[in-house]
Amino acid sequence: MTTLNQSDFLIREPAEVYHTKARDYLSSHQLADFRKCPLLYYQKQLGIVPDEDRPAYVIGRAVHTLALEGEEEFDRQFAVGGPINPKTNAPFGAGTKAFAEWCSTHGKSVLTDAQYSLVCQMSAGVRAHEQAASLLAFGVAEGVVRTNYCGQPSQIRMDWFEPQQGIVDLKTCDDLTWFEADARRYGYTHQMAFYRAVLAEVLGIQMPVHFIAIEKKSPYRCGVWKVQSEALDAAQRENEAAIRRLQRCIEADVWPTGYEDIRIYDSF
Numbered sequence: 001m002t003t004l005n006q007s008d009f010l011i012r013e014p015a016e017v018y019h020t021k022a023r024d025y026l027s028s029h030q031l032a033d034f035r036k037c038p039l040l041y042y043q044k045q046l047g048i049v050p051d052e053d054r055p056a057y058v059i060g061r062a063v064h065t066l067a068l069e070g071e072e073e074f075d076r077q078f079a080v081g082g083p084i085n086p087k088t089n090a091p092f093g094a095g096t097k098a099f100a101e102w103c104s105t106h107g108k109s110v111l112t113d114a115q116y117s118l119v120c121q122m123s124a125g126v127r128a129h130e131q132a133a134s135l136l137a138f139g140v141a142e143g144v145v146r147t148n149y150c151g152q153p154s155q156i157r158m159d160w161f162e163p164q165q166g167i168v169d170l171k172t173c174d175d176l177t178w179f180e181a182d183a184r185r186y187g188y189t190h191q192m193a194f195y196r197a198v199l200a201e202v203l204g205i206q207m208p209v210h211f212i213a214i215e216k217k218s219p220y221r222c223g224v225w226k227v228q229s230e231a232l233d234a235a236q237r238e239n240e241a242a243i244r245r246l247q248r249c250i251e252a253d254v255w256p257t258g259y260e261d262i263r264i265y266d267s268f
Contacts, residue, residue: 009202010143010161018144018157025146025155026243028194032187034249035242042255056216058109059119060172063214067123068141068160068170079106080116118216122172125220132212132224135168136160147201149194150243156195166207167195172214176221179213183225192227193235 022030023045034041043049066074082091083102092098094112103110111119126132139162146155160168169192173179183189192209200206209227214220249255 009145010140011146012140012142013144015142015157018155021146021155024153026149026152026246027155028191031194031239031242031246032190034246035187035190035238037257038245038249039255039257041246042249056172058111059115059216061109062111062115062119063122063126063172064159064170066119067126067214068136077108079103079108079110080113082110082112121218121220122214122216125222126170126212126214129212129222129224132222135162135165135210135212135224138162139165139168145199145202147198149198149201150240151247152243154194154198156198158195158199161199161207165210167192167199167209168212169195169210170212170214172216174216176213176215176223179211179223180225183211189227189231190235190239193232194239196232197236197239 030041030044033044040049044051062074062078065077082094083098084090085092085098091112092102094115099110126136139160141160142157143161144155144157146153148154158167159170162168169188171179171182171188173182188211192211196206196209206229209232211225211227212222213225214222
């Protein structure tokens with residue numbers, strides 16, 4: 001594994017370039033939408049349902065950038081601060097018109113001072129964790145791979161890749177105690193199974209997968225999980241079954257919700 005030349009298969013490109021190719025390449029997030037509801041996937045493809053950009057997502061992107069790519073890249077992508085209200089000598093709130101206008105002049109994602117402080121503490125929490133720091137000591141951030149997977153043009157953008165440690169995915173969470181439940185709820189194993197499988201199409205081998213999770217509140221606990229291959233194998237089988245259903249939906253141009261039939265409710 002140490003002989004892998006990352007430049008032979010990893011594409012380096014800005015996130016906005018990666019996302020513009022979403023109409024041509026299947027991603028793990030698109031497949032998750034399809035598994036949840038084929039009609040939702042289809043409407044997102046048509047632009048009828050836009051992707052949300054919640055404040056929590058901005059925090060997550062900022063933590064990824066600072067923790068994985070460093071301060072220089074963070075400064076390229078993000079501005080910090082905001083306009084000052086002359087009447088109160090305090091910053092305008094993030095939801096005000098003045099703040100929105102100030103943001104529009106910067107051409108970047110903007111964090112308030114409080115948000116920036118949070119991002120810095122979360123990034124420091126990641127780097128202070130011995131196992132997390134070891135996983136991130138060497139490697140490439142935000143590497144892109146494109147190839148055919150199960151007959152479908154597919155793409156992945158890995159948070160971190162290193163030839164021996166494999167794929168490392170950084171997650172933010174409200175409470176580290178419940179991270180494993182969050183991973184099941186949000187389909188993180190299916191996401192990583194997709195990444196591992198697409199990468200294997202290029203490398204011919206399956207790479208290890210790790211999660212790093214960091215809390216969004218004090219004491220900013222950080223944890224590391226190695227994802228068992230058996231769990232990834234099971235999720236991969238479900239992903240591949242979903243891709244086959246996707247191909248049938250494309251051929252028939254039929255997009256169900258998944259709730260057309262009567263279901264049995266037997267809980268009490």
